[in-house]
Amino acid sequence: MKGDDAAVEALRALIRIPTVSDWDPAREDRSTFETILAELRERFPRLHAACDVERIAGDALLVRWPGRTREAPVVLMAHLDVVPVGDASAWTHPPFAGDLADGHVWGRGALDCKGSLVATCQAVEDLVEDGVVPGRDVWLSFGCNEEVSGGAAKDAVAVLRERAVEPWFVLDEGGAIVQGALPGVDAPMAVVGVSEKGTVDVQLIARGDGGHASAPRRMGPTSRLARAILRLERKPFPSHLPDATVDMLERAGSHARMPYAVAFRHARRLRPVLSRVLPRLGHETAAMARTTVAVTQLSGSPGANVIAATARAHVNMRVMVGETVDGAVERIRSTIKDPHVEVVLVSGDEPSPVSPTDDAAYALLESTLRDVFPGSVAVPYVMLAATDSRHFHRVWPRVYRFTPFRMTAAQRASIHGVDERIGIDDLRDGVAWYRRLIEQL
């Protein structure tokens, strides 16, 4: 079996292996990773024969497909692990069955990230079968703990550096081919992540005396914490548009309807106005224009009739390109404006640099996208979520985050949600795109 059908069957097989990453390692079954690595060997024998396949960081794969020249190689990334499913009964098709129905392959990981994992492997498998040798080395880096911010990608970077590998560019999961993501633009847009926001986790801790609930004091730890949270909500971070977002609007402008066309084409000049308008259009466009603050976890008293001696809130922030982790924490402190609420930094990852969009690497992505997805418009953007590729971006300048599948809004919502699924034709076109990209290297 070759090509399209093989990719569909491989994806179904991989979905049936529940490689779930969990923040609590006790809830993980690492034997599923042995199974998926064996399945990959079986499904992609030519890839395994033609490439140096190495297992690193426990269950991750680092693969080198030797090219014809010593030109700077490319790195194609994906990850083997998936997020848990929660309530499986909410799914139309069971999340780990790999059902094929209504022209779609259903299941956890279909889009994030087993779809692009399979599409990449199938493209390589078919090219090897056709006797194609890439113009330069192609590395594949498949992580095993992306969904829990594990260290496999860091290890991959360390191994590549040790071997003095200097990639021309790195391609990881990210934006997709979407419609209706920007108002006034009807053409499908291939949104290519050129940077990603930073992440900060802090704890807010308010302490007091606790005691019996029958005789409460004013402004105990829970009230103090509640006031702090409301202050954060009422005073969001200032909005501004980074250069990458201006670049996106300008490129989308020539494909937009009036009056958006004018506004987008002059995005650089209209930057102050746009940065005020975007946050008002919805929570997603707001997230494109400012550092976001989400209170995710709360804890207080251990008993229904006990006043909390300590109340805690976990705050997850996504830091805008152009800002810093320290700056974000400092602003949280000054917004809360209460010396009795401790702000403790748990972890922080700075925003990524911005990959160039005016050189040959980006142009190659653009031209191959035009070839395989005629009528689509490639635009750069700043990713809101974090990916493994941020570790590569700390070291190398050209990191692009793009998953070559058409995705509807419902499909995008199914990632980490319910009813994750990929269209069979979309998977096929994804294989075609990776193939085209490798052929053009």
Ligand SMILES: [Zn+2]
């Ligand atoms: Zn992913």
